[in-house]
Structures are given as structure tokens and as C-alpha cells.
Amino acid sequence: MYELDLTILFAGVVAGAAPIVLAALGETITEKAGIINLSLDGTILLSAMAAFVVAFETDNILLGFVVAAGVGAMVAAIVAFFSIYLNQSQVAVGFVLTLMTRDMAYFLGNSYSRIQGPQVTPLPLGFLKNIPLVGPVFFNQNIPVYFSLVMILFCWWYMYRTPLGLQLRSVGEHPRASYARGINPKKLQMFYAICGGLLVGLAGATFSLSVKPGWGRPQGAEGTGWIALAIVIFGGWHPLKAAMGAYLFAFLQVMGIYCQQWVPSVPAQVFQVAPFPLMIFTLLVMSLAQKESVLSWAEDKAGMKSILAFFSGTIPTSLGKPYRPD
Amino acid sequence: MGQIEMGRFFRYLIEGMLTLLAVFFFTTIILLASGAPPFAAYYHIFKGSLGSWSKLAHVIKVWIPLTLCASGLLYTFRIGLWNIGVEGQIMLGAVFTTAVLRLGAAESMPMLFLGLSFIAGIAGGAIWAIISGYLKTKGGVHEIFAGLGLNFVGQGIILWLIFGPWRRPGVASMSGTELFSQKLWISFIPVLRFSPVGLALALTALVSTALILRYTHMGLNLKAVGNNQDAAYLLGLKPDRYMITAMIFAGGFAGLAGSVQVTGVYHRLLPAISSNYGYLALLVVMLANYNVWITPAVAFFFACLNVGSIQLPMMLKIDSSLSGVIQGSLVLATLAVFSWRTHKKRFQEQLRHV
Numbered sequence: 001m002y003e004l005d006l007t008i009l010f011a012g013v014v015a016g017a018a019p020i021v022l023a024a025l026g027e028t029i030t031e032k033a034g035i036i037n038l039s040l041d042g043t044i045l046l047s048a049m050a051a052f053v054v055a056f057e058t059d060n061i062l063l064g065f066v067v068a069a070g071v072g073a074m075v076a077a078i079v080a081f082f083s084i085y086l087n088q089s090q091v092a093v094g095f096v097l098t099l100m101t102r103d104m105a106y107f108l109g110n111s112y113s114r115i116q117g118p119q120v121t122p123l124p125l126g127f128l129k130n131i132p133l134v135g136p137v138f139f140n141q142n143i144p145v146y147f148s149l150v151m152i153l154f155c156w157w158y159m160y161r162t163p164l165g166l167q168l169r170s171v172g173e174h175p176r177a178s179y180a181r182g183i184n185p186k187k188l189q190m191f192y193a194i195c196g197g198l199l200v201g202l203a204g205a206t207f208s209l210s211v212k213p214g215w216g217r218p219q220g221a222e223g224t225g226w227i228a229l230a231i232v233i234f235g236g237w238h239p240l241k242a243a244m245g246a247y248l249f250a251f252l253q254v255m256g257i258y259c260q261q262w263v264p265s266v267p268a269q270v271f272q273v274a275p276f277p278l279m280i281f282t283l284l285v286m287s288l289a290q291k292e293s294v295l296s297w298a299e300d301k302a303g304m305k306s307i308l309a310f311f312s313g314t315i316p317t318s319l320g321k322p323y324r325p326d
Numbered sequence: 327m328g329q330i331e332m333g334r335f336f337r338y339l340i341e342g343m344l345t346l347l348a349v350f351f352f353t354t355i356i357l358l359a360s361g362a363p364p365f366a367a368y369y370h371i372f373k374g375s376l377g378s379w380s381k382l383a384h385v386i387k388v389w390i391p392l393t394l395c396a397s398g399l400l401y402t403f404r405i406g407l408w409n410i411g412v413e414g415q416i417m418l419g420a421v422f423t424t425a426v427l428r429l430g431a432a433e434s435m436p437m438l439f440l441g442l443s444f445i446a447g448i449a450g451g452a453i454w455a456i457i458s459g460y461l462k463t464k465g466g467v468h469e470i471f472a473g474l475g476l477n478f479v480g481q482g483i484i485l486w487l488i489f490g491p492w493r494r495p496g497v498a499s500m501s502g503t504e505l506f507s508q509k510l511w512i513s514f515i516p517v518l519r520f521s522p523v524g525l526a527l528a529l530t531a532l533v534s535t536a537l538i539l540r541y542t543h544m545g546l547n548l549k550a551v552g553n554n555q556d557a558a559y560l561l562g563l564k565p566d567r568y569m570i571t572a573m574i575f576a577g578g579f580a581g582l583a584g585s586v587q588v589t590g591v592y593h594r595l596l597p598a599i600s601s602n603y604g605y606l607a608l609l610v611v612m613l614a615n616y617n618v619w620i621t622p623a624v625a626f627f628f629a630c631l632n633v634g635s636i637q638l639p640m641m642l643k644i645d646s647s648l649s650g651v652i653q654g655s656l657v658l659a660t661l662a663v664f665s666w667r668t669h670k671k672r673f674q675e676q677l678r679h680v
Contacts, residue, residue: 038470082662082665086661087669088661088665091470092408092612093658095410095608096609096654096657099602099606099609099654100651100653100654101654102650103649103650103651103654104647104650106645106647107360107644107645107647107651108356108359108360110360110644111360111643217645223478226478230471270482270485270489272482273481276476276479277475279471280461280472280476283465283466283467283468283471283472284461284466287465287466287467288465288466290466
């Protein structure tokens with residue numbers, strides 16, 4: 001009865017993961033530059049609401065995406081400004097904004113709840129969609145999904161293959177050294193926090209205009225921001241690994257629905273918890289992998305060594321500690 | 327000297343007024359943007375929270391878990407830990423409490439088992455806190471991520487229990503487990519439906535926290551570790567041990583809040599048992615500037631906002647989340663004013679050195 005059609009399954013995973021990929025990439029950029037934006041969960045909801053309302057009122061989906069990106073950028077700018085220029089804890093400000101933007105989204109979007117609105121139409125890509133297996137999975141989607149795919153490669157290329165990307169990573173690792181090289185860490189951190197915020201805003205719009213169309217309380221995007229934060233860590237602050245994490249999570253989510261058919265007594269929400277123990281486990285392995293004793297213990301165990309190597313991502317050294325001139 | 331004190335007092339007063347004014351303007355703009363009459367909204371929040379004795383009782387019912395969690399958070403903030411896992415600690419407290427009350431013998435000896443269930447609740451919250459404490463001290467996992475992860479795991483455990491082993495006979499649903507028999511409810515004042523036991527517990531927690539932090543060695547040591555871990559270590563204090571101790575206090579109080587919610591408010595376990603009070607308590611303590619005696623006042627104000635805004639959907643057809651907007655903008659504005667003050671001070675010091 002529940003025939004598992006693999007192409008449909010994977011196409012669903014790629015489409016459903018699009019907003020998570022965007023949010024995780026945005027947060028990866030932000031954290032690589034040394035700023036931790038904890039407000040993701042609320043930001044996604046607020047931008048989702050803004051996108052839906054704007055698209056509904058103007059009947060212009062593109063404008064919805066633009067406004068959502070603006071909302072995301074604004075929230076990120078507040079976090080970065082409080083931390084870089086006002087010397088406040090990023091975690092504290094981000095946390096307050098998480099709660100506040102979520103409530104603002106519910107409050108302002110109240111009169112647009114549960115109404116039919118515009119949504120993104122699919123746009124199969126001509127000849128590409130006819131490639132067997134890969135075609136229907138990747139090229140029979142809509143523009144936000146294509147955008148998320150392109151962004152994965154772009155982020156990786158920008159961070160690791162361009163001089164600007166080197167600057168981005170340097171302010172997250174050692175802002176003092178980059179200052180000595182003539183870079184203004186404050187400006188750069190502010191800039192990349194806003195860039196990350198733009199992507200997070202687009203993630204919100206992708207929810208309300210494509211993946212879970214419409215607005216309401218709850219919208220269905222709740223918790224995604226926290227998951228994206230977990231995925232950034234799981235991905236070891238690397239855009240490609242983070243994207244992989246997002247797809248893995250979307251896959252788990254879809255499998256959760258199938259699992260529920262096999263074990264009906266367990267609600268789907270229980271399976272959605274999966275990324276969080278994984279996040280804790282990743283962090284634990286990551287920090288253990290830096291300990292001498294653990295390394296020597298894993299020396300003669302081939303399996304252990306590769307596990308440690310997989311989780312060997314290192315946290316940006318100055319994450320959460322903005323640059324202070326003497 | 328007195329004059330300087332007065333001057334500082336007035337400056338704080340003016341800053342406080344400015345903060346309130348800024349928040350007032352911000353929320354009014356938000357209200358206007360949503361097309362609701364602002365003053366009617368403020369009036370309904372006021373009337374819905376302090377308008378009658380039963381409304382006030384409801385406010386106190388919210389104040390109790392908020393104050394319990396905030397008391398616990400004072401320990402962890404004092405030592406410099408961001409115990410965001412307080413939400414999950416409430417949940418585990420509630421789960422452990424429910425587990426004890428579900429024992430077959432509970433109804434024959436209600437008083438004994440109620441007492442045991444409170445101890446179990448404290449233990450449940452403390453265990454969840456100890457896990458994130460050890461992840462921090464032994465595993466090198468930041469307490470925010472450990473706590474956050476455990477919050478979601480806690481939510482998963484509750485959902486699994488409600489839909490699995492503890493599901494209601496017949497149909498399992500989001501409305502929670504079966505209601506306990508009346509014998510297992512903690513005593514409450516019938517008309518106002520609020521329990522003096524919970525109130526007494528919250529007050530005890532608050533006063534004991536104040537005394538411990540102010541007058542004991544432990545309180546001083548927590549502060550020492552929080553201010554400078556390396557210096558504290560050189561003094562012979564073990565930072566790890568004090569971090570775990572602070573987490574146990576925070577988790578214990580949060581677990582107790584979970585017990586009160588189960589035995590005194592809902593009389594069952596339900597998915598939203600923590601009602602976000604843990605997250606809200608973090609805001610309370612931040613807005614109180616980590617001061618023990620300001621904390622209950624802020625908690626009361628936040629409870630008023632929460633309870634008062636319940637009226638809004640009915641009266642004005644606007645969402646009750648307005649309270650969250652007011653609370654969040656209050657904390658943000660206070661942080662901004664606070665940093666402006668320190669900024670100015672630092673600037674003046676730099677000038678003096680010139």
C-alpha cells in the first residue's frame with residue numbers, strides 16, 4: 001500500500017529541505033564571521049509572515065521574497081549591532097529576539113490566518129528534467145529550490161576559493177590579526193551577519209510561499225530555526241556539510257511520516273527530535289577529538305579514527321566574542 | 327554622599343521612564359499597524375490581569391512557576407552559565423511527578439505520594455540539568471546547545487508518553503494524559519482556584535535563593551567562579567564542581583515548577599506543560615538585571631501581561647502574543663539603555679586619562 005517511490009521521495013526531500021538549507025547556509029556565513037545569531041527560529045516565522053502578507057496584498061510573489069529577505073537582514077543587523085557596537089551578549093540579544101519576533105509574527109499576521117494566498121509555481125527545467133533519476137529529483141522543482149541548490153555551491157566557492165571568503169573566515173578566527181592586515185573586523189562582521197540574515201529571511205519566505213503555503217498559528221515552520229542552528233554545528237561550520245545535514249534531516253522528517261505508518265503509536269513529532277541528540281553528539285565528539293588522550297586511544301582503531309575525522313570541524317575561534325580594539 | 331546617591335537614583339528613574347516610553351511607543355506602533363485600537367488593548371490587558379480577585383489569582387498562578395524558574399536561573403547566571411535548558415527541566419520535573427502519581431498505591435495515601443511526587447519532580451529537573459552540566463564541564467559542549475537539545479528531547483519524551491505508554495484509554499490526543507482523581511490535587515482555595523502550597527513554595531525558593539547567594543560561602547564562591555574562573559581556580563575553588571551545583575539548583579527549582587503545574591494547575595501531563603515559562607523566566611532575570619529582589623516584581627509584571635492578553639482575542643480580535651512583543655521589547659530597550667550608560671562611563675574615563 002505504501003509503495004516507496006524513490007524519485008518522489010527524494011524530490012520531496014530536496015523540496016522540503018530548501019528552506020532549511022537556506023537558513024543553515026545563512027547561519028554558517030554568520031557564524032564563520034564570528035557572530036552567532038540565535039534568533040533564527042523567530043526570524044524565519046516573522047519573515048514567513050511578512051512574505052505571505054506582502055505577496056497576498058500585492059499579488060507579487062517576488063516582492064514577498066524581497067520583503068522577507070529585508071526582515072531577516074534587519075533582525076540580524078539588530079543582533080550584530082547590539083554585539084559589535086553596544087557590547088552586549090549576542091546570545092542574550094538573539095534569544096530575546098527569537099521570542100519577540102515569533103510573537104510579532106503571530107500578532108501582526110493574525111488577520112491573515114488560514115486564507116488562500118499566492119504560492120510559487122513549479123518550473124521544470126527544459127531538457128535537464130529528462131535526465132533519468134537526477135532530473136525529476138533536482139530539476140523538476142521551483143525557483144526557491146534551484147536557488148537553494150545554487151547557494152550551496154556559491155557559499156562554498158565564496159568561502160574557500162575567493163580572497164573575500166578568506167577575509168570572512170579570518171574575522172571569525174582571529175579578528176585582531178585581520179585588523180593588523182588592514183581589514184575592519186567590525187564592518188565585515190556586520191556585513192556578513194546581514195548577508196546571513198538575508199538568506200534566513202528567504203528561508204522564511206520559502207516556507208510560507210512554497211513548502212508550507214499560507215500563514216497561521218502554528219504555521220508549521222516552528223522549530224526550524226533551532227534545527228538549522230543544530231545543523232550548522234553538525235556540519236562543522238562547512239557549507240557543503242551543513243547542506244548535507246539539512247538533507248539528512250529532511251530525509252528523517254519524511255521517513256518519520258513513513259515510520260509513523262509502521263509504528264502508529266509514536267507521533268511524528270518524536271522523530272523530529274532526532275537532530276538534537278545528533279547535535280549534542282556531534283559537539284561532544286568534536287570537543288573530545290581535540291583531547292590528546294582520546295586521540296591516542298583512537299589511534300589503532302580504524303573505525304573510530306574515521307568517525308573522529310568526519311566530525312573534526314572546528315568552531316570558529318572567535319565565535320561569539322566580537323572584536324574589541326585596545 | 328547622600329546627594330550622589332539621590333542623583334544616581336534619579337538618573338536610573340529617568341532611564342527607566344525613557345525605556346518604558348520607548349517600549350510604549352513601539353507597541354503602540356505595532357498595534358496601529360495591526361489596525362487595533364491601542365488604548366483599548368492596554369485597558370483590556372490591565373483589566374484582564376488586575377480587574378478582579380479571580381484574575382489576580384490567575385496572575386499568581388502564572389507568577390509561581392515563573393518565580394521558581396527565575397530563582398533557579400539566578401544561580402546559573404551568577405556563575406556565568408546560560409541555562410537555556412530550563413524549559414526541558416520543567417518538562418522532566420512534570421514527567422517524574424506524573425510517574426509517581428500514576429503509581430497504583432497513590433490514591434490510597436494521597437498526602438505521602440504528593441510529597442514524593444514533588445521530590446521526584448525536583449529530581450527530574452535536576453537530572454536534566456546535571457546532564458547538560460556534565461556535557462559542559464566534561465564534554466566541552468556549550469550549555470546553550472546542550473540545554474536546547476535536551477529541551478527538544480524532553481518535548482519528545484512527553485509526546486511519546488502521552489501517545490504511547492500513558493495514553494488515555496480510548497483515544498490518545500494532544501490534550502494529555504487522563505486527569506488525576508481529585509485526591510491527588512494539591513489543596514486550593516475553591517473560589518479563586520489557586521493553591522497556597524505553590525505560592526508558599528515559590529516564596530520559599532525566592533527567599534532561600536536570596537539568603538544563599540548573599541550570606542553563604544557557596545553564594546560567594548559561585549560569584550567568584552562567575553567573575554573569573556582562573557582566579558577562582560587558583561584560590562582553590564573547583565569551577566566544575568560549582569557549575570554542577572548551580573545547575574542542580576536551577577534544575578531542581580525548574581523541576582519543582584513542573585510539579586506545581588502538574589499537581590496544582592493541570593492535574594495531568596500535557597504537551598505544553600512548560601507553557602514557555604522557562605524561556606520567559608530567562609527574560610525576567612535579564613530584565614531584573616540578575617537582582618534577586620527585582621526578580622519577583624518583574625515576574626509579576628510579566629505574569630500580568632500574559633494573563634491580561636488572554637482577553638485580547640475575545641475582546642478585540644487580535645492575537646494574545648502581544649504580551650510577548652511587549653516583554654521582548656522591554657528587555658531589548660533595557661539592554662540598549664544599559665549599554666549606553668556603560669558606554670558613556672567608559673568614554674568619560676578615557677577622557678580623564680587624556
